[in-house]
Amino acid sequence: MTQPVPTAATRADGAAGAGPDRAPRALDTDVLVIGGGPAGSTTATLLARRGWKVLLLEKERHPRFHIGESLLPMNMPILERLGVLEQVRAIGVLKLGADFPVEGGNYNVFRFDRALRGGAGYAFHVKREDFDKLLFDHARGEGVDAREAVKVERVDFDASGRPKQVHARDAEGELVIRARHVVDASGRDALLGSKLGLKQRNRRHQSAAVFSHYRNVPRRDGDDAGNVTICRHEHGWLWLIPLSDGTTSVGAVCSPDYLKQRRGETEAFLLRTLNSVEASRERMRDAVREGPVHVTGNYAYDCRRMSGPGWSLVGDAWTFVDPMFSSGVFLAMNHAERAAEAIDGALRDPAREAALMRALERHLTRGLKEFKWFIYRFTSPTMKRLFASPRNVLQVEQAVISMLAGDVFDARPVLWRLRIFRVIYAVTALRIAPSALRSWWQRRRGIRRGLAGDAMQAETP
Numbered sequence: 001m002t003q004p005v006p007t008a009a010t011r012a013d014g015a016a017g018a019g020p021d022r023a024p025r026a027l028d029t030d031v032l033v034i035g036g037g038p039a040g041s042t043t044a045t046l047l048a049r050r051g052w053k054v055l056l057l058e059k060e061r062h063p064r065f066h067i068g069e070s071l072l073p074m075n076m077p078i079l080e081r082l083g084v085l086e087q088v089r090a091i092g093v094l095k096l097g098a099d100f101p102v103e104g105g106n107y108n109v110f111r112f113d114r115a116l117r118g119g120a121g122y123a124f125h126v127k128r129e130d131f132d133k134l135l136f137d138h139a140r141g142e143g144v145d146a147r148e149a150v151k152v153e154r155v156d157f158d159a160s161g162r163p164k165q166v167h168a169r170d171a172e173g174e175l176v177i178r179a180r181h182v183v184d185a186s187g188r189d190a191l192l193g194s195k196l197g198l199k200q201r202n203r204r205h206q207s208a209a210v211f212s213h214y215r216n217v218p219r220r221d222g223d224d225a226g227n228v229t230i231c232r233h234e235h236g237w238l239w240l241i242p243l244s245d246g247t248t249s250v251g252a253v254c255s256p257d258y259l260k261q262r263r264g265e266t267e268a269f270l271l272r273t274l275n276s277v278e279a280s281r282e283r284m285r286d287a288v289r290e291g292p293v294h295v296t297g298n299y300a301y302d303c304r305r306m307s308g309p310g311w312s313l314v315g316d317a318w319t320f321v322d323p324m325f326s327s328g329v330f331l332a333m334n335h336a337e338r339a340a341e342a343i344d345g346a347l348r349d350p351a352r353e354a355a356l357m358r359a360l361e362r363h364l365t366r367g368l369k370e371f372k373w374f375i376y377r378f379t380s381p382t383m384k385r386l387f388a389s390p391r392n393v394l395q396v397e398q399a400v401i402s403m404l405a406g407d408v409f410d411a412r413p414v415l416w417r418l419r420i421f422r423v424i425y426a427v428t429a430l431r432i433a434p435s436a437l438r439s440w441w442q443r444r445r446g447i448r449r450g451l452a453g454d455a456m457q458a459e460t461p
């Protein structure tokens with residue numbers, strides 16, 4: 001066993017002076033982490049703290065743009081344990097709740113301080129270029145050999161399915177890395193999940209997103225100024241997230257069928273979608289775009305396994321759920337924290353590796369299911385009705401707020417109340433079934449007409 005080495009002085013270093021045509025440089029490390037986003041930097045930091053020699057490779061250079069700017073209250077204790085909470089406070093916008101606009105220009109506000117089990121009661125919105133750089137630099141400060149502009153190209157496995165060596169490339173040429181454990185935290189690239197054929201589209205929930213940053217988007221008043229606003233539209237949902245530089249992150253998530261209607265005019269499509277909802281139309285009236293418009297295609301997926309001998313997937317590299325409730329960064333960092341614990345256990349006692357990883361996967365899957373249940377139903381008329389006039393019978397509304405805060409792991413008082421919410425949902429769905437069916441049918445016909453119009457236009461010379 002490689003002895004734990006606690007400091008940066010013992011980093012895994014390649015031979016100096018290698019050029020593009022030279023022989024690959026060889027590196028040995030205990031843990032190789034692929035990807036320097038929140039999942040990768042957190043896993044790397046916590047393993048280095050436990051005394052392991054950790055190499056963290058990021059293909060880009062921080063600061064770099066990334067979507068996913070709104071954090072959850074349950075992320076705050078993780079930031080505190082990492083020792084970066086105050087630094088994040090300094091770059092963030094205070095987020096006290098989530099707004100769900102209802103008719104007549106009003107908002108239903110779910111304040112996090114009403115969550116069932118207390119907790120932080122707040123979170124932050126962050127510009128990800130700043131946040132991710134902060135976490136990456138912090139990892140380096142904690143003894144991680146954190147390198148930027150190094151792309152991992154390939155992982156070779158031996159006959160037992162264990163990573164034999166990893167090939168990466170930087171400006172000076174090729175690196176060949178041997179590690180006792182390889183963590184794939186490459187985000188939506190899902191390097192290992194793709195290579196091993198584990199990645200599969202989520203058939204239950206297909207959506208795409210169009211998003212950008214805008215200036216001149218008024219904020220809500222008073223304590224609500226930092227709330228995330230989440231609106232339903234005919235074909236999905238919208239977000240408005242206030243950022244510290246005065247801009248607002250704005251995006252529309254929609255069905256792939258609806259996205260096809262954009263006819264190449266991506267910003268016009270985004271604005272049309274925003275204008276279809278009263279609350280966002282009002283806020284976007286004088287908006288001026290600042291930065292490119294991004295499109296992310298069909299995006300929900302998961303990998304059939306989370307780990308194998310000597311390797312594991314962490315964060316988006318394992319699974320991606322629709323970020324409707326701003327859960328992505330929290331899920332990635334929560335996963336990272338627990339993965340670091342499991343990997344540490346596996347390195348100390350390799351015979352326990354499979355059991356530790358199985359237990360971790362079971363645990364994470366259970367919590368994720370709570371988010372997914374709401375996400376799959378969020379745009380349904382039933383959920384619309386329940387969110388428009390929430391009732392706190394048996395503290396069920398507070399349990400929903402806890403879910404919105406991310407409190408779905410190890411949370412028995414929250415989870416049994418969420419079961420009651422499901423019963424309320426089922427009863428309400430039965431009651432409104434006829435009108436719901438009618439509106440679903442009208443929506444389908446609307447999309448078909450739009451697509452038929454596209455086809456006719458394409459045929460017209």
Ligand SMILES: Cc1cc2nc3c(=O)[nH]c(=O)nc-3n(C[C@H](O)[C@H](O)[C@H](O)COP(=O)(O)OP(=O)(O)OC[C@H]3O[C@@H](n4cnc5c(N)ncnc54)[C@H](O)[C@@H]3O)c2cc1C
Nearest residue numbers: 035037038039059068070152186187315316323326328329
């Ligand atoms: C439209 C949209 C909106 C979202 N909104 C929110 C939100 O409001 N709140 C929220 O919490 N989450 C949100 N998310 C989700 C959030 O972006 C992710 O869940 C989060 O970034 C996951 O962190 P990660 O570290 O797993 O992956 P990432 O943050 O993607 O980090 C992966 C890193 O790996 C690097 N990498 C990839 N391949 C390689 C390679 N071969 N070699 C080396 N490095 C590599 C990448 O450059 C990247 O830096 C949103 C996502 C989308 C698509």
